[in-house]
Amino acid sequence: MESLKQDIVRLTLSDTPTPDIKLAGLPRFMPGWVWLAGAGPGDVGLLTLHTVNALQQADSIVYDALVSEDILALARADSETFYAGKRGGKPFWKQEDISNKLVALAGEGKRVLRLKGGDPFVFGRGGEEAERLVQENIPFRLIPGVTAGIAAPEYAGIPVTHRDINHAVTFVTGHLAGTDKTELLDWAAISQGSPVIVVYMAMSRLAVIADLLMQAGRAGDEAVAIITHATTARQFVLETTLANAAREAAQAKLEPPSIIIIGAVARLRETLNWFAPALHESDK
Ligand code: SAH
Numbered sequence: 001m002e003s004l005k006q007d008i009v010r011l012t013l014s015d016t017p018t019p020d021i022k023l024a025g026l027p028r029f030m031p032g033w034v035w036l037a038g039a040g041p042g043d044v045g046l047l048t049l050h051t052v053n054a055l056q057q058a059d060s061i062v063y064d065a066l067v068s069e070d071i072l073a074l075a076r077a078d079s080e081t082f083y084a085g086k087r088g089g090k091p092f093w094k095q096e097d098i099s100n101k102l103v104a105l106a107g108e109g110k111r112v113l114r115l116k117g118g119d120p121f122v123f124g125r126g127g128e129e130a131e132r133l134v135q136e137n138i139p140f141r142l143i144p145g146v147t148a149g150i151a152a153p154e155y156a157g158i159p160v161t162h163r164d165i166n167h168a169v170t171f172v173t174g175h176l177a178g179t180d181k182t183e184l185l186d187w188a189a190i191s192q193g194s195p196v197i198v199v200y201m202a203m204s205r206l207a208v209i210a211d212l213l214m215q216a217g218r219a220g221d222e223a224v225a226i227i228t229h230a231t232t233a234r235q236f237v238l239e240t241t242l243a244n245a246a247r248e249a250a251q252a253k254l255e256p257p258s259i260i261i262i263g264a265v266a267r268l269r270e271t272l273n274w275f276a277p278a279l280h281e282s283d284k
Contacts, residue, residue: 031109036142037120037145039071039145042068042231043155055075060111061113061115062102063082064084114126117257119147122149158265161196168195172185191218209260214242219242222242226240227261229255229257234277238254
């Protein structure tokens with residue numbers, strides 16, 4: 001109790017803005033620091049308290065395309081925001097520009113929040129940004145986020161592991177499959193070693209990935225679920241099979257972002273499906 005009181009006093013007496021929620025025990029954001037935080041897959045309720053604490057204190061927020069408006073609405077009203085995501089399908093800022101911006105803002109003595117979709121270290125280039133901060137001697141904190149590869153299946157009623165089905169799951173990026181860098185992933189080995197495969201950034205490569213997996217011995221009638229806009233009011237789930245996935249995804253005109261989960265766990269959705277976009281709306 002005593003330490004709780006002290007934390008509240010510390011937060012109120014400090015010159016940093018006081019969060020709306022008394023986030024006792026959470027750190028103060030010091031000027032000149034960069035906090036690299038995960039914003040989760042979209043649903044504001046999946047933010048960690050560390051990220052809420054960061055939003056309520058940050059002077060400058062550099063955020064990506066997949067960070068939702070509901071989440072940015074939690075920021076301090078007088079904070080400045082910088083959009084570092086894609087515009088018209090193309091990255092607007094190069095990775096180096098983003099790192100330069102973080103360095104420059106921290107150098108100005110700002111409390112800099114770098115907010116990334118999902119978890120900053122899962123296919124998010126957070127590692128590269130953190131390395132640059134180390135090079136520049138900028139103090140930083142890392143805040144994990146709920147990654148789409150777990151949350152999207154979960155919001156579709158699909159556990160990424162189930163004791164009766166799989167003892168391993170592999171998270172992969174699909175965007176190199178079928179390109180000149182395709183060999184960076186050994187799809188045959190993944191296919192043999194991992195009963196469940198969760199693929200990020202895969203929509204445009206779905207046909208290639210399904211072919212690679214079937215060539216490596218995976219059955220064409222294996223269950224596949226494709227979850228788009230997961231955890232938001234626009235969530236949509238396509239239940240299909242490895243052989244039909246690419247065709248049915250094209251017919252359904254699925255939009256990114258999407259997570260693809262391949263493996264028998266996808267069938268558990270028949271029993272565990274719980275989320276309806278209407279649920280999301282009425283929560284507000
Ligand atoms: N760091 C993020 C992933 C960044 S890569 C994380 O941990 O989740 C971007 C990819 O993440 C998208 O192409 C898509 O595959 C996936 N993704 C992120 N948010 C998503 C969402 N709400 N629904 C479905 N897929 C999502």
